[in-house]
Structures are given as C-alpha cells and as structure tokens.
Amino acid sequence: MEPVSTCKLFGAVRAAAAMKNTLPVIHGPRGCGYHIRYLLTARGGKRIRIASTELVEEDVVFGASDKLRRTLMNADETHNPDLMVVMSSCATSIIGEDIRRVAEESAGDLGSEVITVSAGGFESTQGEGYEEVMTALIEKFCLEGEPPREPGVNIIGEFRGGPDLRHITGSLEMMGVSVNCVLTAGCTLDDVRRIPSAHLNLSFCDVSGIGPCRLLEEKFGIPFHHHPFPMGLSNSREFYAGILRYFSIDYPLEEVYHDFMDALMDRAAELKGLRAAIVSGPTRAAALAGLLSELGMEVALVSMDMIGEYTLENLGRVPGFRSRVLVGTDVSDVEDALRDAEPDVIVGGLAETCLSEGLRMPLVDVMHGSVLTAGFQGALNVADKIRDAVSCSRG
Numbered sequence: 566m567e568p569v570s571t572c573k574l575f576g577a578v579r580a581a582a583a584m585k586n587t588l589p590v591i592h593g594p595r596g597c598g599y600h601i602r603y604l605l606t607a608r609g610g611k612r613i614r615i616a617s618t619e620l621v622e623e624d625v626v627f628g629a630s631d632k633l634r635r636t637l638m639n640a641d642e643t644h645n646p647d648l649m650v651v652m653s654s655c656a657t658s659i660i661g662e663d664i665r666r667v668a669e670e671s672a673g674d675l676g677s678e679v680i681t682v683s684a685g686g687f688e689s690t691q692g693e694g695y696e697e698v699m700t701a702l703i704e705k706f707c708l709e710g711e712p713p714r715e716p717g718v719n720i721i722g723e724f725r726g727g728p729d730l731r732h733i734t735g736s737l738e739m740m741g742v743s744v745n746c747v748l749t750a751g752c753t754l755d756d757v758r759r760i761p762s763a764h765l766n767l768s769f770c771d772v773s774g775i776g777p778c779r780l781l782e783e784k785f786g787i788p789f790h791h792h793p794f795p796m797g798l799s800n801s802r803e804f805y806a807g808i809l810r811y812f813s814i815d816y817p818l819e820e821v822y823h824d825f826m827d828a829l830m831d832r833a834a835e836l837k838g839l840r841a842a843i844v845s846g847p848t849r850a851a852a853l854a855g856l857l858s859e860l861g862m863e864v865a866l867v868s869m870d871m872i873g874e875y876t877l878e879n880l881g882r883v884p885g886f887r888s889r890v891l892v893g894t895d896v897s898d899v900e901d902a903l904r905d906a907e908p909d910v911i912v913g914g915l916a917e918t919c920l921s922e923g924l925r926m927p928l929v930d931v932m933h934g935s936v937l938t939a940g941f942q943g944a945l946n947v948a949d950k951i952r953d954a955v956s957c958s959r960g
C-alpha cells in the first residue's frame with residue numbers, strides 16, 4: 566500500500582540523465598517528468614534536464630506519435646544533445662504507442678543519436694529501468710575494441726557522480742588502473758563506444774549491474790567482478806585488493822589500510838555499542854553493515870527497497886551479522902520495525918527524514934550525491950557524521 570521503491574521509468578531516466586549531454590525524452594503526461602526531476606534534483610543537488618511530450622487526455626486516447634516527433638525535433642534543436650533516450654510511460658505503454666518506429670523515422674532529421682526504452686511504470690522496477698538503458702547502449706554503441714596498453718576497467722551500474730565516484734576513480738588511477746568508462750555516471754557516448762577496450766568490468770549495482778556485465782562477457786569476453794560498494798575499511802580493502810590481484814599490481818594497500826584503521830579505531834572508541842538501523846538500497850547495505858560492525862556498533866535492522874542476486878550473500882559475510890532484514894516492505898512496516906529496533910541512529914537517505922523526525926531518531930544521510938562515503942576516507946567521514954548526529958540528538 567505504501568511502496569518504498571519507484572517505477573521503471575524512474576530507473577530509465579536516472580540512468581540516461583547521468584550521462585553527459587544526454588537528454589531523456591518521456592513520451593507521457595507532464596507529471597512523470599516533473600516528479601522524477603524533482604526527486605533526482607533533491608537527492609543529487611544538480612540541474613537535470615528531462616524533456617516530456619506533456620500528453621493530455623486526447624493524446625492518451627488516440628495516440629500522439631506526431632507530438633513525439635515534434636518534441637524530438639525541438640529538443641534536438643534546443644539542447645543539441647549527443648544522445649536522446651526516448652521512453653514510454655504508463656499511458657503510452659498501455660495504448661501501445663510505437664516509440665521505436667517514431668525514433669527510427671525521425672533519426673535522419675536529428676543531429677543526435679537516439680535509443681528507445683519501453684519504460685511504463687507498471688512494466689517493472691526501477692532496477693530494470695537502469696538495466697534496460699545500459700543494455701540498449703551496449704547493444705547499439707559497443708563494437709569490438711582494441712585492448713588498452715595499461716590495465717583498464719569499466720564501472721558498470723553507477724548512476725551517481727560526485728565525491729564518491731571521484732574518490733573511487735582517483736584511487737584506482739593512483740594504483741595504476743585506468744577507468745575506461747563509468748556506465749552511466751558522467752560518461753559520454755565515446756566512453757560507451759570504448760567499453761569493449763577494458764580488461765575487466767566492475768559491477769557497482771547488485772540489481773542492474775550484473776546483467777550488462779554478463780552481456781559484455783558474452784559479447785567481448787570481458788570478465789567481471791561484483792563486490793559490495795567500496796565503503797568501510799575492510800570492504801574497501803577487499804575491493805581494491807581484488808583488482809590489484811587481477812592486474813598483478815604491487816601497491817602498498819596494507820600500509821594505507823592500517824593508517825586509516827588507526828584513525829577509525831579512535832572513532833570506534835566513541836561509537837562502540839550504539840545501535841543503528843540501515844535503510845538503504847542493496848548496493849550499499851552490506852558495505853554499511855560492515856562499516857558499522859568495524860566501529861563496534863550493533864546493526865539492529867537492515868531495510869532495503871529491493872535486492873539483487875548477491876545482496877543477501879554479501880550481508881551474510883559481514884562479521885557477526887544477525888540483524889533483522891526487510892526487503893521491499895511498506896513504509897509503515899519500516900516505521901514499525903524502526904520502533905521495535907529502537908536504534909540510536911538511522912543510517913539512510915533523504916526519504917528517511919520523515920521517519921527520523923516522527924520517531925525522534927537521528928538520521929545520517931549517506932545517500933546524497935554531495936557526501937563522500939566511499940573508500941577509507943569515506944569511512945571516517947561516515948563515522949564522524951554518526952558521532953555528530955547522535956551527540957546532537959542527545960543535546
């Protein structure tokens with residue numbers, strides 16, 4: 566009755582909007598575009614462009630192919646994008662509007678490339694929206710490539726740019742591993758075309774990253790690693806160690822790890838014994854649980870909007886993990902579970918603000934695009950934020 570996850574169109578728009586000079590074009594009523602842009606802007610703090618055909622009642626009864634054609638021409642002229650990703654919405658999926666035919670017929674008159682994704686909200690989940698955009702990009706733009714001279718990876722299924730992604734790509738480059746393409750955060754069409762040139766793919770999303778990685782393995786023979794998001798000390802160490810091992814690179818990872826571990830233990834002295842509830846997506850849940858466990862905190866509850874193939878396995882590997890796990894339950898169930906768990910702090914995102922205020926439990930937002938949470942430095946930042954939130958709530 567009160568879902569904690571959103572629709573396929575949201576995933577498709579988010580994946581497309583994360584690319585450079587790429588315009589998502591929604592063939593649907595104006596509300597779909599407005600709500601998705603509002604949410605993405607609130608979470609990421611960045612200007613996002615989404616075009617809409619802004620259908621009215623007559624359009625969803627009789628079809629509006631001409632409106633889509635005109636919107637594509639206008640958007641191409643006004644925004645001059647490299648790529649437009651045309652998506653259906655609930656209304657146009659129900660009436661069976663042929664967006665692919667319109668896109669193909671318009672392609673010759675457009676300066677941009679065009680792909681289409683059937684993205685009616687009822688068709689499936691946001692995870693499938695992410696995946697179908699990535700799959701469409703790979704199918705259309707990835708041809709055989711020359712292997713790069715230096716070790717190179719693609720990051721597959723990361724849609725958030727900002728400090729976390731910069732930290733991860735910077736750390737990999739420092740270790741001697743070049744990042745060929747991040748699909749899709751901040752990538753250009755040329756980056757997508759270079760995907761087959763990498764030696765290794767890294768799935769960054771349990772829900773949507775594995776499928777495209779398997780497709781790339783099948784098409785180009787590129788193997789892939791999947792690992793929880795590199796957050797927390799031990800988890801980040803394992804993530805980087807796996808890549809260094811793969812490329813046989815000698816790097817003083819252990820020294821860096823031990824320096825940060827000393828700093829983390831100082832934080833643990835203040836946080837040990839506190840109870841935390843994690844409300845997050847599957848990609849970060851296991852990593853957060855690992856970090857909280859390193860800090861000596863008790864994970865009282867993990868609530869995720871959805872899970873992927875490896876999410877529960879990854880959670881099970883967190884030392885001492887025994888907490889209650891909720892997957893895709895209603896908001897009111899999450900609220901009841903938080904009331905039962907009585908955590909000292911909720912570690913979550915913007916959506917948990919109302920639960921935090923209603924239940925008088927401090928919230929640490931680790932999902933916002935402007936916060937550094939990844940890697941060794943991110944672990945210290947998250948620990949500091951938890952300490953500040955708890956001490957602030959206790960006056």
Ligand code: SF4
Binds near residue numbers: 654
């Ligand atoms: S569920 Fe349907 S109507 Fe609602 S935003 Fe998604 S596509 Fe639009």
